[in-house]
Amino acid sequence: MHQPHAEPRRSIYYRYQVFQPWLPSAHSAPEQVPVVVVGSGPVGLTTALALAQQGVQCVVLESELQVSEGSRAIVFTRRSMEILQQVGVADRVSANGLPWRFGNSFYRGQRVFRMEGPHDADDRFFPMINLQQQYLEEYLVDACVAHPLIDFRWGNRVTALSQGVDHATLEVDTPDGTYRLQAGWVVAADGARSGIRSMMGLKLEGASYEGRFVIADIRVDLPLPTERLAFFDPEWNPGNTVLMHREPHGIWRVDYQLPADETPEQALAPESLKARIDAQLAMIGHPGVPWEMDWCSVYSARALTLPDYVQGRVLFTGDAAHMLPIFGVRGANTGFQDAQALAWRLALVVKGVAPEALLHTYSQERVGAAREIIDEAGKSTRFMTPPTRGFRLLRDAVLSLSLTEPFVGPLYHWRTSRPHEYTHSALNSLGDDNALFKCGPGRGAPPQNVCLGPDDYLLDRLDHAFQLLYFTDAAEVPSALRQVVQDFRVRGVPLRVLAVGASAPVAGADDVLADARGQLRARYGVTARGAAYLLRPDQHVCARWMSLDAERLRAALSNALAPTAGQTTISNQGA
Numbered sequence: 165m166h167q168p169h170a171e172p173r174r175s176i177y178y179r180y181q182v183f184q185p186w187l188p189s190a191h192s193a194p195e196q197v198p199v200v201v202v203g204s205g206p207v208g209l210t211t212a213l214a215l216a217q218q219g220v221q222c223v224v225l226e227s228e229l230q231v232s233e234g235s236r237a238i239v240f241t242r243r244s245m246e247i248l249q250q251v252g253v254a255d256r257v258s259a260n261g262l263p264w265r266f267g268n269s270f271y272r273g274q275r276v277f278r279m280e281g282p283h284d285a286d287d288r289f290f291p292m293i294n295l296q297q298q299y300l301e302e303y304l305v306d307a308c309v310a311h312p313l314i315d316f317r318w319g320n321r322v323t324a325l326s327q328g329v330d331h332a333t334l335e336v337d338t339p340d341g342t343y344r345l346q347a348g349w350v351v352a353a354d355g356a357r358s359g360i361r362s363m364m365g366l367k368l369e370g371a372s373y374e375g376r377f378v379i380a381d382i383r384v385d386l387p388l389p390t391e392r393l394a395f396f397d398p399e400w401n402p403g404n405t406v407l408m409h410r411e412p413h414g415i416w417r418v419d420y421q422l423p424a425d426e427t428p429e430q431a432l433a434p435e436s437l438k439a440r441i442d443a444q445l446a447m448i449g450h451p452g453v454p455w456e457m458d459w460c461s462v463y464s465a466r467a468l469t470l471p472d473y474v475q476g477r478v479l480f481t482g483d484a485a486h487m488l489p490i491f492g493v494r495g496a497n498t499g500f501q502d503a504q505a506l507a508w509r510l511a512l513v514v515k516g517v518a519p520e521a522l523l524h525t526y527s528q529e530r531v532g533a534a535r536e537i538i539d540e541a542g543k544s545t546r547f548m549t550p551p552t553r554g555f556r557l558l559r560d561a562v563l564s565l566s567l568t569e570p571f572v573g574p575l576y577h578w579r580t581s582r583p584h585e586y587t588h589s590a591l592n593s594l595g596d597d598n599a600l601f602k603c604g605p606g607r608g609a610p611p612q613n614v615c616l617g618p619d620d621y622l623l624d625r626l627d628h629a630f631q632l633l634y635f636t637d638a639a640e641v642p643s644a645l646r647q648v649v650q651d652f653r654v655r656g657v658p659l660r661v662l663a664v665g666a667s668a669p670v671a672g673a674d675d676v677l678a679d680a681r682g683q684l685r686a687r688y689g690v691t692a693r694g695a696a697y698l699l700r701p702d703q704h705v706c707a708r709w710m711s712l713d714a715e716r717l718r719a720a721l722s723n724a725l726a727p728t729a730g731q732t733t734i735s736n737q738g739a
């Protein structure tokens with residue numbers, strides 16, 4: 165019988181709430197559900213919320229009785245915030261997190277590079293915001309529990325899974341005994357050590373890296389701004405790297421690399437931790453400042469992915485699908501994009517609006533994203549923890565040169581997590597006018613936010629449907645386009661029309677964005693009435709036209725729901 169840990173986890177700043185387990189004997193719950201999400205980490209929770217917003221009922225099974233132990237992911241990107249805005253928790257993250265945009269790299273005590281994250285008046289969110297993962301999970305759990313379509317079950321551990329043609333059966337262990345649950349689809353969001361992956365005998369592909377890091381969260385009062393600090397080859401840790409990040413509640417994350425021959429047990433010994441953290445605080449000019457440990461762990465980078473995230477009725481997402489180095493804040497941030505890419509497709513498949521083949525495009529896009537990230541993250545990881553003598557020589561040459569040659573500084577700029585552009589997606593409409601645009605988000609790209617007025621941004625106005633941004637100052641959307649929109653709505657496709665550039669209501673449009681300053685038109689490269697962008701429910705562009713006609717709109721929507729075989733081939737090549 166499953167006995168989850170019932171004592172609150174220890175923390176000096178976060179009060180863990182232990183929830184009551186969901187017991188099968190106390191419920192007469194249905195044993196057949198459309199979707200079961202296994203795992204209530206950030207990715208499972210976001211997927212459940214996004215599914216519920218699309219009107220899909222789901223059960224969330226979580227083996228523990230409380231949120232994540234330790235802060236784990238602490239840096240969330242602008243794109244993650246945009247996704248969290250879609251599922252309704254961005255306001256709480258903004259209210260409680262620490263936004264930032266500068267990073268500093270030091271070599272032997274001297275600052276050699278200052279990175280600036282792009283940010284302008286059209287961005288609602290900063291490039292990065294720091295918040296401990298427990299808080300984020302708490303906000304997501306609150307939103308899930310409040311949603312009538314989500315049945316949240318704490319203390320329910322999946323122990324076995326079998327698949328039929330049109331369903332999967334889960335065996336679930338609880339403090340009250342086991343029960344069976346039949347699901348049309350299972351979202352495997354059960355984390356890096358995914359039991360579901362093991363039960364199915366699936367293997368991750370890729371590499372693990374040698375270097376090991378201690379991750380320590382300490383409470384300390386440091387009069388420093390919220391900026392990322394990276395120290396290469398510091399005096400107290402020669403040849404290695406140290407990173408520091410400010411977190412809310414007076415907490416600082418200190419990550420430091422270990423010598424190759426040191427074991428995790430040696431590294432986590434209290435005297436070892438104390439000596440090193442004291443040395444780091446002294447090095448940054450605060451010797452003897454009092455500090456207190458909250459949580460620590462040892463981490464080594466892995467860059468692994470499943471080759472296919474769709475395995476019959478089981479859909480892998482987040483760390484269960486891939487393990488990515490945390491340098492460049494890729495773990496959770498990548499997972500949010502998985503969740504967003506999966507939920508709308510699964511919702512349309514569950515509702516019978518789109519064929520199951522649509523789910524394969526989820527795998528194509530997100531495996532492609534993971535492979536691209538693995539490639540980029542590998543470069544960062546090799547710079548941070550050189551795997552061979554050759555890499556170390558090269559890295560050290562860059563470090564030494566940077567003291568005297570300013571042109572070397574940007575080589576310190578490891579690429580942080582950025583949203584993947586599905587340039588080769590099978591869902592992109594090849595018959596559009598993408599090539600004619602001089603700017604704006606291209607086919608497959610996520611949208612660019614645009615400030616429309618005081619506290620009013622483009623992404624605030626989007627919901628969970630396909631969105632047609634139709635640029636017009638006329639009184640109505642042409643009837644031929646309205647007919648196409650109506651035809652797809654009748655089929656159950658969620659589709660909204662937003663008229664951009666009109667000053668009065670437009671017949672056939674669900675909303676009007678006046679765009680009085682012309683900023684949206686300028687940033688989206690629109691020069692004439694009748695241009696349009698079609699955004700998928702995950703907000704990525706799948707077609708754009710300088711002049712939209714009904715036939716091309718119909719073709720683009722059809723393709724975004726059921727891509728043709730020819731385009732699937734293109735996508736595979738692109739990934």
Ligand SMILES: Cc1cc2nc3c(=O)[nH]c(=O)nc-3n(C[C@H](O)[C@H](O)[C@H](O)COP(=O)(O)OP(=O)(O)OC[C@H]3O[C@@H](n4cnc5c(N)ncnc54)[C@H](O)[C@@H]3O)c2cc1C
Pocket residue numbers: 202203204205206207208209225226227228232236237238239297320321322323353354355356358359360379461462463481482483484490493494495496497499
């Ligand atoms: C030490 C450390 C530091 C990190 N730092 C960063 C960082 O700075 N930035 C960053 O972006 N990422 C970081 N990460 C990675 C980040 O925490 C993960 O990428 C993120 O948590 C992945 O979310 P997930 O929902 O996929 O999986 P998880 O958060 O692992 O959630 C999986 C959930 O599934 C549950 N579960 C597992 N098995 C079962 C089962 N059989 N039945 C039911 N439930 C089950 C687990 O209890 C858990 O709640 C760090 C990770 C670690 C370990």
